[in-house]
Amino acid sequence: MRRHHHPVDPKAGDMRVLIAIAVNLGLTIVQVIGGVLSGSLALIADALHNFSDAISLIIAFGARKIARRPSDATMTFGYGRIEVVAALVNYTTLIIIGLYLLYEAVLRFMDPQPVAGWIIVVVAAVALAVDAITALLTYEMSKDSVNIRAAFLHNVADALSSIAVIVGGTIILLYDWRLVDPIVTLLIAGYILWQSFREIGPVIRILMLGSPPDIETSAVLAFVRGVPGVADIHHAHFWQIDEHRAALDAHVVIESGKWDQADAIKALVRDGVMSAFKISHTTLELECAKHGCGNQTEVGGPADFETVR
Structure with a gap:
């Protein structure tokens, strides 16, 4: 299922991003100072994650x-x-x-350090408020951009991390259980890794010219074969130009006796895939059924393999 996009005015969106950057950089400084003063690895871990959000917003x-x-x-x-x-x-x-936070958490398990719980709770509470503000600033834009969506999801993760840090600091205050700090750090690191590996796959798919994940390539080919006047389709390439635009490049075979209708058939294919699958860019090479190219493959083509020899 494709997303429904509601683009934010570019200038208004830019200002929102700039405000989010400023707020997150300020929060990062506060969290680092609080983490150093309190001796909390979890708070510094949250600061690093927050700083990565600021950098991601700058990018x-x-x-x-x-x-x-x-x-x-x-x-x-x-x-x-x-x-x-x-x-x-x-x-x-x-x-x-x-991965770095996992490493540091393991070291802290081996050598627990004293932690000032009250500083953790106060700074993490401020962080939670800032994360909520940043998420609100980027929410609408996240619907229309894989880049901003990444930043938005990071801030949601930060908010959850801040909640975990607050809980950890409270436990330290009440029970002086120092191991809760590396435990919380592990939870934060685990969530960062889970989220990152989950989201990086679709990004790599676009860069590798993979077909859109929400559209079956076989369905597109079957649709084209069902267009009146089309005998077959082969050497098809189906990929994403970017997050919102899909493209189709293919050889379309026109049925015998209908070559005089070739232009009309091509228009039917082009308009049909746009209407049915939102494929906005199509490049179609038309072939006569009697004189089609040899060595046919349904997807890809001979040239795709020659480049790797």
């Missing part, structure tokens, strides 16, 4: 600017895919941070 802001550039001779499809590249950078960075 997202730059990507939004670049993505608006029109197509040119260098980038004939436009610059929209820069947001996908930015999302890949953000998720990769999060994975590295998550």
Whole structure:
């Protein structure tokens, strides 16, 4: 099922992102100071995650600017895919941070350190409020951009992390149980890694020119074969130009005796896949049923394999 998008005005969206960046950078500084003063690894872990959110928002802001550039001779499809590249950078960075936090948590299990619980609770409460504000600022934009959606999900994760840190700090205050700090750190790191690995797959799929995950390639091919006047379709390439635009490149075989209707049949195919599957870009090579190309493959083509020899 495709998402329904409600684009935010670009200038208004840019201002929201800038405000979110400023708020998150300020929070990161407060959390680091609080973590150092309290000796809390969990609070510093939350600060690192929050800082990664700020960096991801900075990357997202730059990507939004670049993505608006029109197509040119260098980038004939436009610059929209820069947001996908930015999302890949953000998720990769999060994975590295998550692995580092796991390492630090294991070390803290071996050598528990004293933690000032009251500082943890106060700073984490402030963080929770800031995370909620940032999530509100980016929520609408997250519906229309894989890049902003990554930042939004990070802030939701931050909010949950802050709740976990508050609970951990409260337990330390009540029972002086120091191991709760590395335990909370493990939970934060685990959530970061789970979220990152879950979200990075679709991003890699777009960059690898994979077919849209919400559309069955076989359904598209069957639809084209069902268009009146079409005998077959082969050498099909079906991919995502960016998060919102799908493309189809294929050889379409026209039934015998209907070559004089070829242009009309091509229009039916083009309009049909746009209506049924929202495929906005189609490149169709028409073939006569009697003189079609040889060595036919349903998807891909001979040239795809020659490049890897």
